[in-house]
Amino acid sequence: MRVSFSDVFDTNPNGSVTPKAPVKINGMTMGPGVVFTSGVSFGGVDLTALADKDLEVEQKDGVIHINGHYP
Secondary structure: OEEEHHHHEEEOOOOOEEEOOOEEEOOEEEOOOOOEOOOOEEOOEEHHHHOOOEEEEEEEOOEEEEEEEOO
16 A cells, blocks of 8 residues: 555654654564664665655554555
C-alpha cells in the first residue's frame, strides 16, 4: 500500500528521522526511538533522502515492511 513518509517516520527539528513503529528495510529491522541523520543508511537506504516521498509498504505482525518508494 502507498503511504506518506510521515505516516511511518517522524522528522525531527534537526532533520533526522525516527520510525513511529518497528520498520523493516532490506531484511533489517529497527524500532521506534532509533534516530537516523542525513548520510547514515539503514538497510542500504538513506532514510532522510526519502522524507518527501511516498513509500510502498506492507504490514506484517506489527512491523512495517518498506518495499520501495515513489518518485
